[in-house]
Amino acid sequence: MISVEVSNLSVSINSSTVLKGVSFSLREGEIVLVTGPCGSGKSTLLKVLAGVIPYMYTRFSVTGFVRIFGLSPWEAAEKGFVAYVPQDINTFFIGSRVCEELELLELSPNGFAQLCDRLLEELSDGELYRLLTYVAMSSGAKLLLLDEPASHMDVETLVNVLELLSRAAREEGASVIIADHRAEELKSYVDVVVELGVERKSSGKNLIKTSVNCCEQGFAAYVKNLVLSIGDRVLFKGLSFAVAKNAVLGVFGRSGAGKSTLLKVLAGIVPYSTGIVYVEKPVFYIPQKPLYWFSTGSVSGELSLYANLFGKRHEVGEVLEQFHLQHLASRNPYTLSVGEARRLAMALAYIASPKLLLFDEPLLGLDKSSEELLTELIEGVEKGCGSVIIASHSKKLIKLVDSYLEISPGGEVKFSA
Amino acid sequence: MFLRERCRVLSFRISLALLILTSLLVFALPVKLLLLVAIAITMLFLYVAGFEQLFTIVKHFALFVAPLAIASLFFQIAAGFLNLLLLAITITRIYTLYTVSIIVVKCFSAKELLSLSRGLGPKFFTAILLALKLMHYSALLLNDVRDVYRVNLGYLCRKRFLCRVMLFVVWVRAFVQLFTVKALEVGEAMYTRYRGLIGVERGR
Structure with missing residues (x-):
């Protein structure tokens, strides 16, 4: 039986087209991967199927035919047929702690025993995504919509979740639509692939023209005997490491290991009681939460603000081009996709030219060409005698770093050069 | 504890x-x-x-x-x-x-308030609950945004009063924009995740 039918679907906002003429259908028990570059409309498609566009976000104009189990998305959602996990998971919860939230939703806390008493706002990105996926799967919905699971979860958790989704599809006839640009990691689990948009070609230009080989010697950051606990959870016990000037350090580990917390310690956001932390300033911090933290009404306005603050007024046009943001110049940053918002954040970091760039989950929402931009940004900061610390659950970035820390839950840390 | x-x-x-x-x-x-x-x-x-x-x-x-x-x-x-x-x-x-x-x-306790709401009229108590949670949520959000701006721009004008006022305006503007988006997300969460709590039957 056909569960989802989409024919000639087009979506636009303020005369800018997000989706044009999308058609596909899905049968019960099938898993579809919707893939495409940043800003190709993957999240918008999921929001249309979840019924939130245009019923909640009324500024969107939607044309075409969409039926879910023969109903409009709104009716299907009203009947509880659809469950949706958004890409920006720092969302609203009624409960305060994991088990309280699950109890409210009348779900068993199985599989969340270790996180049971943890505050929801203290969960890592991966843990939160796993929780939301579990809530969606247990809701009894016939259509599960997941936005960018591969960006949020480490490999082991992702495989685990994909197997559960496959089982729900096989045994219970649930239909699953996953929107993700990491097609390679997900292809073996899906029945159909729907491609949206066209991948941009890399400009082939190097971002930063300066090639300075006379960087001062010394450390951009060092940590000695750092002990850090949150509640009764030990994150680091006697952590020590150093990052040389003009070097890149990777911080890897599974979801919830403490990667983001370590970056926050370095940024001076999270206080610590024991140990020494030195960081060369100025620092630029690109957080994972919140993903959006912009203050002006347009992408070019945001870049101009930073260019003014850092005395680089003449660079705005160039930066727009370098970070593939020209076509988004007049868009409100809060209407950008996560990948586009991350590109804007990278552009702001580039303007700020920090001594130390702290980048939390740089791959979040980035497609292949944006990943190349990331590589160029990191190389650019290095060439400008700056240093970079990136935290990620994906070891894909290992090729970009000079040395890395591998954090295990429980505070064990392995340092490799 | x-x-x-x-x-x-x-x-x-x-x-x-x-x-x-x-x-x-x-x-x-x-x-x-x-x-x-x-x-x-x-x-x-x-x-x-x-x-x-x-x-x-x-x-x-x-x-x-x-x-x-x-x-x-x-x-x-x-x-x-x-x-x-x-x-x-x-x-x-x-x-x-x-x-x-x-x-x-x-x-x-959100759980107790929700069970109370079931007995005493859902709309009234859901409104109170949402108001309380939103206050908490916006306080966390404000904190997160302030942290990002403090790290990235805070050092730019330590002693210049006007510059500090301008930065303050910048992060307040960021908070207001983000809060508007998050308020929409609250609606999205209520609609997509908490439908069961307001009486919609389960599908599968």
């Missing part, structure tokens, strides 16, 4: 009942008994939160009430009917309500 355990003894439901009862008592009881109510609420606060927190709330209360009390005193003198007893009674009433409200906040 210790605080939460003590709050478990005094459930949210009881603390809410206590707030309603105290709100009535402070206005209905004779003045001599008002002092007893204030002492009883203080003792209860000591039990729930400990001495250190009592000291903190009294300090905050004093900062909040002192200007009002002084203004009221001047007004009484100017109007020619100085009545210190009336002023003391008003301050005691405000203090009692303030302390009992903090007890309720400390014992807050």
